[in-house]
Amino acid sequence: MTERTLIKDLAAASDGAISVSGWVDTIRDQKKVQFVVLRDESGATQLVHPKNFAEDGTPLADELADTISALTVGTFLTATGELKHDERVKLGGVEIKLDGLAVVSEAAVSPIAEDSSGDKRMDWRFLDLRVPKNSLVFKVQTTFLHALRTYWVERDFIEIHTPKLMASASESKAELFEVDYFERKAYLAQSPQFFKQMAQPAGFGKIFEVGPAFRADPSFTSRHATEFTSVDTEFSWIDSHEDVMKVHEELLVAGFQAIKDKHGDEIKALYDVDVVVPTVPFPRVPLAEAKRIVAERGYEVPRADDDMDPEGERQIAAWALETYGHEFVFLTDYASSIRPFYHMRHEGDAALTNSYDLIFNGVEISTGAQREHRIDVLIEQAKEKGLEPEELDFYLDFFRYGVPPHGGFGMGLSRVLMLLLKMPNIREATYLFRGPTRLLP
Amino acid sequence: MTERTLIKDLAAASDGAISVSGWVDTIRDQKKVQFVVLRDESGATQLVHPKNFAEDGTPLADELADTISALTVGTFLTATGELKHDERVKLGGVEIKLDGLAVVSEAAVSPIAEDSSGDKRMDWRFLDLRVPKNSLVFKVQTTFLHALRTYWVERDFIEIHTPKLMASASESKAELFEVDYFERKAYLAQSPQFFKQMAQPAGFGKIFEVGPAFRADPSFTSRHATEFTSVDTEFSWIDSHEDVMKVHEELLVAGFQAIKDKHGDEIKALYDVDVVVPTVPFPRVPLAEAKRIVAERGYEVPRADDDMDPEGERQIAAWALETYGHEFVFLTDYASSIRPFYHMRHEGDAALTNSYDLIFNGVEISTGAQREHRIDVLIEQAKEKGLEPEELDFYLDFFRYGVPPHGGFGMGLSRVLMLLLKMPNIREATYLFRGPTRLLP
Known part of the structure; x- marks a missing residue:
């Protein structure tokens, strides 16, 4: 050297x-x-x-x-x-x-300057990343992930790498990338959902994975990408989604503490952001209650279904900050109508699920849930969602040979970083952004 | 819980x-x-x-x-x-x-037994993984990767996640998976090569990544997969591939020491394998000399080009074990004719490259090299390999605005684990194997 x-x-x-x-x-x-x-x-x-x-x-x-x-x-x-x-x-x-x-x-004259457009800066991402403010996010990312992995490894979670090439959709058929796979078609994994669940009947107990996920989402928002890094964990012998939330908030505390210790001063200097290590427990609000709270603040969520919308999420985050001084809030007990078939439903009230979204600084960063592990219930819920049990057979098999109760969450890495550093969009928090019209460099 | x-x-x-x-x-x-x-x-x-x-x-x-x-x-x-x-x-x-x-x-009767075929066991991978011997490899994987990442993080390497969706090939056009990407075509990354190099002109200094790579390789060998986990690192200000080998062997020492400490007894009990923490430096043999050594042992590599073949690799590994008592051997200075255009060539002898393969227990697990960072030389080498500089333009740009000398390696994770545990094939060391005829579960 x-x-x-x-x-x-x-x-x-x-x-x-x-x-x-x-x-x-x-x-x-x-x-x-x-x-x-x-x-x-x-x-x-x-x-x-x-x-x-x-x-x-x-x-x-x-x-x-x-x-x-x-x-x-x-x-x-x-x-x-x-x-x-x-x-x-x-x-x-x-x-x-x-x-x-x-x-x-020797360097040729840089084609970008401080005032170049976001698109042009992305064209020349490697030059844009020479700016200390722009590269800091990846140092923060390194520290964050290492803290999460250390938490997992110290507690005997097993690291897995689930395949990104699949024979069928893992989430919705609408946003699926198709791959020419020898004589047939394959699809890019939209999440590691099915395969991280597979580790539970396999007897792994507790697992984690940090890897890419792909969504053929044609939308151009500040928080969507066609390829993103998903932070996933899944574990057995839970009683409800409450157990998932507990692990989730402990992980975030570990991650944010490490960030504050190592980069707090530099983040303050370059982003004027004070890193706040969240206290546990994070506030938890059932979604129905959250909608009432938001309505009381004068905002009626303009949706026909039972879901929140981005403005509603901002409002409930503002409420949590005012009420609890907390940047995070768990919205819990989403309606079954807007959750995937594999979320477990409340015992005695099938209209609600054992699930949550985690909101950080006003934006959803994660969905977690207890999974339905009873094969007969699972098949019913799949049918109710209009899915063909035959197509899901390889997944349903995971539940036919014994499976422990389990749950977990998936969290978008760049969203966490974007919201922590209060960046204007997810592109700045991604090494090389991929969107509907962006495949280069 | x-x-x-x-x-x-x-x-x-x-x-x-x-x-x-x-x-x-x-x-x-x-x-x-x-x-x-x-x-x-x-x-x-x-x-x-x-x-x-x-x-x-x-x-x-x-x-x-x-x-x-x-x-x-x-x-x-x-x-x-x-x-x-x-x-x-x-x-x-x-x-x-x-x-x-x-x-x-409650469990239905398992469709597999101890004597089921490898293919059938793969069909029911989640049941196969209930066997402690079969799941141990993932505990070992967890420990190995955490030791590597700890080495990196302690030395200020930055973790990056390079995109797996690309506008063009990263290695050869022959083994490329094509993806329908909105109105155009995208390709799955065969390695993070171009994008991990991008971090060098970006001024990141030292980076690492553990993530999937994809090869549309139609071959059915015991050591190939169409999707595999690639362990990558790349860093600046090296003098030659010797600097890369030094980091490489230090990483493996850290990884194997952690494995031996945590799983040595269980590996001995279930696999009858003694985990040997390698000593540094690993033996280094220029490829030309390795071929002479192998020939002296009575094996003439039956290839028209300058490359080794699998039997030659086994022979040189046997020689290194006999001569140095070492399970690893670096084969160095590969001929330019069989290396990609981006490998730097010897100063004064363009027929040889500043590159190496790492052989572990007789099989290649990794390729490393110093990269050519001089844009004029790089373009010449690309042309010589029959590539169109126009198609590579986004990559060549990385070298036009200043770039430090750099190098790194990519290493197949499952290969390391397979060879460590002396498993018969890579499928056993992969959570869910993907091959030309295998997309399920």
Whole structure:
């Protein structure tokens, strides 16, 4: 490896010979002295080169000065020089007086600027991600997922990787991507739903998966993508969806605590957001009650079915924040009419399900539920939804040879990050966004 | 949650009232006493019920005995009773004298048995996975990946999720799955190659990803699948592929150490395999030399090109084991003719690349390389391979605006697990295998 010091470690390094590598952020080529701000994945620092002059003020031959004058923004290089701590230097309190500068890869002029349109920035995503604010979300993502996985692993959850190629739909037939699969058709998994449930009759007890899911959703909203990273868990021997919510909120506490500890200051500096580690229990409101609360606030959800709508979710989130000071709220007990056939229904009231949505800062980030594990009830519910039990046979088999009661949730990773950082849309929280008209880069 | 004790915790629990939940493994319904072996995700234990008799030996009414007699193998239930430590009990030195038994989900007779064909076992994968030997691989997988991710996270690697929907091929056009994508065609990513490289000009420094990759490979071998989990990493500022190999072997040491610590005994018991934590450095052999060594052992690789073949890989692995006592061997410096256009070539000898394959127990598990980051050289190499630079334009752009030298590797997760546990084929190491004729369950 190149013997380089990361820029974040310069402040703690001793004065003297040093080498840093990164890309040119800005150049100030002045008459007597040149400054280059160099950036790497960890920060930015100032390189300085006083030009050579004769005693009478005539410029002398200065190869290094010529190299610096010819630099372009974005060029990757390795700089060697003398590190000097100097508290007058605003950028980290250090600067490097250059001895040498090796250009590794010269940059053409960037086609984007700060004020480029969102679409153009996406065309040049790899350049857009050089902006510290834009890459921070992926450092946060790394910390968040590692905290979740550590929670799971410490509690003996098993990590699985369910297939994304399926013989049939896992959710709705409407938003299904079709694949040419040798002599037949396959479909891209809309969620790992069926296969994470499969781990329960398989006797795995508790599982988790973080992986892609695909929805051929033609809509262009700020929170939809055709491909997204789904955070899933599923576990056995629950009594109700309450047990799922408990694990869900513990996971989020672990994840947000890790984010706050590691990135709280940087998030505050770059996003002006205070990361709040939520307290448990999160507020829980049955959906019917939530609709009454929202109506009392003057908003009638304009839907014929029993569901919430995005404005309703914003309203109930505002209410939860006012009432409990909480950024999260579980909406529970959704009507069976608007839930998939595999959600378990209330004992004694088949109109309601043992399910919930989790709302974070006004937007739904997750759906969880206890699953129906009784094969006869499950078949009835499938039929009631107009599904053909024959097509679901491979799934229904999971329930014919013994299966424990179980439940779980799926959560959209980029939605959590978007709402945490209060980003305007999900594209900013996705490494490479995929939408109906977006397949590149 | 159901208040249950995990079976693995029974030995350490005090005698007295206890509740366990799991599925029926075996039933011995004897004249005077009934035994049920109950299994959960953590182990198996014996439930015992002495039947009720009058003093004269006449059987008395015994509802519990009737319930037990009616049990079927695979049925999920919750058992309550008195835990008793008794070293005469072979199964864990404890048994539970039953007070009650609540059947949760009755099982139909399993369609598979120990001697069922591999194909039939795959049809009923969820039942096959109830066998502890078959599920152990996923516990090992969990531990392995967590150790790798911990290595990465502790060293500030960033986790990314690259899109699996692409506008063009990432590797070869031959093994590409085509997707109907709204009004056009998309393709499933054969690897995250292009997009993990994108993180380098984006200034991410070091990244990792664990996710699915897709190959429309029609072959039916013991080590191929149409969908597999790829373990990928890529990082900047390397001097050569040697830097990639160093990270690679450190990761494997961390992963294997964690596996040995957590599962060594169980792997020995169920697979009769001693987990060997490899020593560093792993042996490194340039491919040309490897072919000479193999030839000296009496095997001439029957290929017209410069590549190895599976038997050659087995031979060189046997040689490395004999010579160095090492289960791993890096084959380095592959010929440019058999490597993709994006591998960097030797300075001064364009016939060879800065690349390697990693062989583990005789089979290739990974390819790594330094990437060509000089745009002019990269375009030349693409043309030489018969590719159209126009089609690759979005990828070539990554190199036009500055890019650091970088490299990385991709590694097949199930291959590592298969070879570690000396399994006969990759299907056993995959949660749900996908092959040319296998899309179900």
